[in-house]
Amino acid sequence: MSDIFEEVEEEVRKDRLGELWARYGWIVWLAAILIIGFVAFSEWRGGQLEQQNRAQVAELETALSALEAGRYADAQSRFQAMVDEETRLSPLAAHLLARARLEGGGDLEGAATALAETANAEGEAYQQLALLKSVYLRSETMTLSDMESQLAPLIATESQLGALAEELIAAKAFSDGDYARARREYNRLMIAANAPGGLQQRARIALETIPRVAVEETPEPITPTAPPLEEIE
Numbered sequence: 001m002s003d004i005f006e007e008v009e010e011e012v013r014k015d016r017l018g019e020l021w022a023r024y025g026w027i028v029w030l031a032a033i034l035i036i037g038f039v040a041f042s043e044w045r046g047g048q049l050e051q052q053n054r055a056q057v058a059e060l061e062t063a064l065s066a067l068e069a070g071r072y073a074d075a076q077s078r079f080q081a082m083v084d085e086e087t088r089l090s091p092l093a094a095h096l097l098a099r100a101r102l103e104g105g106g107d108l109e110g111a112a113t114a115l116a117e118t119a120n121a122e123g124e125a126y127q128q129l130a131l132l133k134s135v136y137l138r139s140e141t142m143t144l145s146d147m148e149s150q151l152a153p154l155i156a157t158e159s160q161l162g163a164l165a166e167e168l169i170a171a172k173a174f175s176d177g178d179y180a181r182a183r184r185e186y187n188r189l190m191i192a193a194n195a196p197g198g199l200q201q202r203a204r205i206a207l208e209t210i211p212r213v214a215v216e217e218t219p220e221p222i223t224p225t226a227p228p229l230e231e232i233e
Contacts, residue, residue, distance in 0.1 A: 056082070056089050060096075067096065072104025083118065091126035094118040098133070112137040121153030128154060128161050136168060144172050163195040167202070179210050186210070 063078035079100060082093035098111035112134045119131035135142065135150050142150075151165040170185030186203040189195050195203070 056085075056087055060089055060093065063093070064096065067100050067103075072100050075100045076104065083114070091118045091124065091130060094130060095126060095133075098137075108137055121157065125161075128157070128159075132161055132165055132168070135165070139168060139172060142172075144169070144176055144178070147172055158194050160194055160196050163189060163192055163199055166192075167199055170203075170206070174206065174210065183207065183210055 059078060059082060063075050063082070066072075066078065067075035076097060079093045079097035083090050083097060094114050094117065098114040101107040101110040101114060115130040115134035115137070118127055119134050120127035121131055131150070131154055135147055139147065147169060151169065154165045155162045166185060166189060170182050170189065173179075173185060174182040186206045189203045190200055190207070192200075
């Protein structure tokens with residue numbers, strides 16, 4: 001007798017499962033199709049991105065070869081196109097575009113503009129460096145207040161680039177004849193935890209020079225102790 005009841009229960013379960021599958025089976029099939037489709041799309045997209053990355057790297061190498069060979073117009077055109085594409089390589093391309101403009105025709109403003117367009121104090125390293133270099137290239141024509149305003153976000157990061165930005169301000173104050181401000185800035189940089197060793201050494205040299213210049217009635221022109229362009233590249 002118990003076998004009969006078990007058979008009946010089994011048939012009832014099968015009927016219920018059949019009803020559930022008939023009613024909701026399409027959802028299972030749809031979910032399976034979506035999962036398979038998502039996996040296939042992910043693999044396809046990954047392949048596409050890999051191809052794009054390889055193409056971008058190849059284009060960067062071609063542009064760099066043109067730059068090294070002295071074909072500046074070709075290099076500038078290629079680097080500009082990469083900057084306009086706004087990819088992950090665009091900030092690096094902007095630095096190389098600035099170099100091409102400087103080496104190709106001494107276009108100081110053009111180089112600074114290329115860097116300023118990608119500059120971002122809160123961005124990645126190349127974007128932060130672009131901000132510092134763009135201000136460096138324009139330091140002769142900028143006012144101290146303008147320089148402070150542009151470099152303030154970078155200084156707030158308290159990084160080594162921020163310390164170099166403070167050195168630019170100190171050098172600008174020195175150049176403008178604001179020796180008290182320059183002394184304050186260099187003294188602070190002497191003990192700043194984020195100041196590289198080379199910067200601290202330049203600060204010591206500047207502090208040895210500033211008092212002597214300050215007491216002379218007609219001081220000889222002195223080149224401010226700014227970081228070499230090579231150091232901030």
